[in-house]
Amino acid sequence: MPYQIVTVVGARPQLVKAAAVSAVLASEEDIRETLIHTGQHFSPEMSGRFLEELELPRPAVNLGIGGGTHGAMTAAMLAALESEFVAREPDLVLVYGDTNSTLAAALAASKLGIPIAHVEAGPRSYNDRHPEEINRRLTDHLGRLLLCPTELARLNLVREGLAERAVVVGDVMLDMVVKWRSRAVAPAMTGPFVLATLHRPGNVDDGQALRANLEALGTCPLPVLLPIHPRTEAALARLDWQPPTSLRIVAPLGYFEILGALQAAAFVVSDSGGLGKEAFFFGKRCLTLLPEPVWPELGEVGAVQVVSSPADLPRWWSWAQEDWTPGGQPFGDGKAAQRIVRILREFLAGA
Ligand code: UD1
Numbered sequence: 455m456p457y458q459i460v461t462v463v464g465a466r467p468q469l470v471k472a473a474a475v476s477a478v479l480a481s482e483e484d485i486r487e488t489l490i491h492t493g494q495h496f497s498p499e500m501s502g503r504f505l506e507e508l509e510l511p512r513p514a515v516n517l518g519i520g521g522g523t524h525g526a527m528t529a530a531m532l533a534a535l536e537s538e539f540v541a542r543e544p545d546l547v548l549v550y551g552d553t554n555s556t557l558a559a560a561l562a563a564s565k566l567g568i569p570i571a572h573v574e575a576g577p578r579s580y581n582d583r584h585p586e587e588i589n590r591r592l593t594d595h596l597g598r599l600l601l602c603p604t605e606l607a608r609l610n611l612v613r614e615g616l617a618e619r620a621v622v623v624g625d626v627m628l629d630m631v632v633k634w635r636s637r638a639v640a641p642a643m644t645g646p647f648v649l650a651t652l653h654r655p656g657n658v659d660d661g662q663a664l665r666a667n668l669e670a671l672g673t674c675p676l677p678v679l680l681p682i683h684p685r686t687e688a689a690l691a692r693l694d695w696q697p698p699t700s701l702r703i704v705a706p707l708g709y710f711e712i713l714g715a716l717q718a719a720a721f722v723v724s725d726s727g728g729l730g731k732e733a734f735f736f737g738k739r740c741l742t743l744l745p746e747p748v749w750p751e752l753g754e755v756g757a758v759q760v761v762s763s764p765a766d767l768p769r770w771w772s773w774a775q776e777d778w779t780p781g782g783q784p785f786g787d788g789k790a791a792q793r794i795v796r797i798l799r800e801f802l803a804g805a
Contacts, residue, residue, distance in 0.1 A: 456486045457802040460544035462535065463513075464494030464555025466504060467728045470709060471550040471573060473508035474626035474633070474791040480511070482795060485802070487511065487548075490538055492531050492555040493518040497684055499706040507709050508630075524554060524585055531558030539566050545802055546571055549597075552590035560593040569805065571798060573626060575600035576607025577727070579748050583656070586727075586748075599801055601794050604751050604784045623793040624786020627728060631713065631735040632788035638713035641679060643702070648676045648774075649719035649733075650701075653683035657725050657743055661693045667743065670764035672698025675771055676720055681707045721774040723767070730758050731785065739774045741767060751784040 459479065463472050472489070479487045491513035495501045505512070517534045519527060535558055539547065547563035549556045550573045563570050575594050579587050591614075594600055600616060602608040603625035611620040641647075650671055658664045664686070671678050678701050682690070690697070697703065707715060712732070716722070722733040722740040727748035733740040734757040742752075745762045752758035756778055759770050 456484045457546070457799075458542065458544045459485060459487045459546050459548050459798065459802075460490055460539065460542055461487055461548040461550075462490050462492065462555060462559035463550065464492035464531070465551075465553040466495050466500050466706075467726075468550045468553065468555065469501065469504040469508060469510060470630055470728075471626045472548075473510050474629040475548070475573065475794055476510055477633075478791045478795045479798075482799065485795075485799065488542060488544070489513040490535065490559075491516040492535070492558065493520045494527070494531075494553060494555045496520040497706075499708070500684065503708050528554045528558050528561075531555060532562050535559050535562040536566065539563060539568060544568060545805065546798065548573065548798070549593060550574055552577075552586040552593070554585065554589060556593050557589040560596045564596040569598040569801070570596055571599040571601060571794075571801075572597035573601045573623075573794060574603055574607075576602040576604075576609075576611045576620065577748055578607075578610045579744075579746050581746055584654075599797060601790075601797065603786070603790070604749075606751055606784070621797065622786075623797070624788070624790035625731065626790045626794070627731055628735055628785050628788045629791050630709075631732060634710065635713055635717070635736075637710050638717050639708075639710045641707075641711065641715045641718055643677065643679055643718065646676050646720045647702075647718070648674055648678045648721055648723060649715045650678050650680045650723040651683065651726055651729055652680070652724070652743065653685050654725040654744065655685070656745075658683075658686045658689045661689065661695075664689050665693060665695060667764045668697045668701060670767040671723065672700055673768045673771075674700065674723075677702060678723070679704065679715060679719070681705065681712075681715075723774075733757070734780070735785075737780070739776075739778065741770050741774055743767075755781040755784065 730740040
């Protein structure tokens with residue numbers, strides 16, 4: 455009997471991360487992977503399109519749980535995932551990142567005594583006002599295999615008493631960039647531009663905050679390509695206000711389009727931890743609109759500047775456009791997925 459791994463995904467960035475590992479797992483004869491999609495992200499441009507582009511296996515089931523409050527969403531996922539795990543009896547549950555889908559899967563599996571492997575274990579912002587911080591911390595403490603993208607992430611886990619379960623494998627998002635960058639689709643922008651994304655509740659849910667962020671982006675000396683997340687689109691629709699005309703607001707991009715935009719952009723402005731990393735993989739700087747960094751590694755190599763207030767953005771336009779040479783590559787060598795699969799196999803064989 456092959457070993458059974460159930461992988462739980464739900465939000466867009468998890469599809470990218472899972473695709474890296476699934477591609478390697480697919481060539482393992484004695485491991486069978488089943489994908490469960492929670493439905494956290496449900497719009498075609500946030501999910502379906504990524505499943506196709508990234509050649510992910512078709513999810514065995516989509517639980518259809520998207521929207522609602524954090525408690526309601528996580529609770530509904532917890533109950534549904536528990537039933538799935540009971541029925542499927544996996545040898546291991548594989549989770550990614552820090553979303554509500556990640557935490558729900560970790561809770562359900564741990565109560566059933568099913569070991570959990572957590573990819574992207576260990577990053578910390580130490581700010582509990584971000585649900586992601588709560589999700590990743592709890593998931594790490596429930597996990598059996600903590601697969602860290604960087605040495606700093608591992609050290610964070612060591613400080614929390616988790617040294618024995620933590621191992622640095624590198625970042626699977628780098629695997630994906632290495633694998634797919636030749637398929638990048640150029641954006642419909644002429645001349646130099648900046649790529650920007652915004653979706654954190656603190657930046658977009660409140661109308662005044664959203665407006666301040668978009669007005670600050672409007673001071674950018676270059677035109678700004680802004681693929682809009684559904685949360686941000688909904689918040690903008692509630693405002694009776696027109697964003698600056700230098701912002702080119704477009705629908706969410708597919709993976710190959712994001713790669714193309716990163717390749718062509720002068721630099722990036724974002725409140726997404728993931729996009730800041732991807733910008734770095736393309737040698738581009740990123741201004742991060744968060745109170746504190748999720749990836750201090752990026753600050754250390756000179757790739758990211760945290761800008762905690764949009765009013766401060768204009769001070770950083772020229773820094774972001776400078777030519778620069780990264781001071782290191784903390785995210786590994788683009789072969790994280792192979793290491794992860796080796797570790798999973800050894801664990802399953804010994805379990
Ligand atoms: C979630 C993750 C965040 C991740 C982000 C990537 C948590 C706590 N947050 O935030 O860490 O960076 O995904 O995108 O899990 N919506 C749609 N269509 C969709 C998806 C969402 O309309 O396909 C709407 C939802 O109904 C909701 C809003 O957008 O009203 C936000 O979605 P939600 O999944 O709650 O959180 P994100 O902001 O996407």
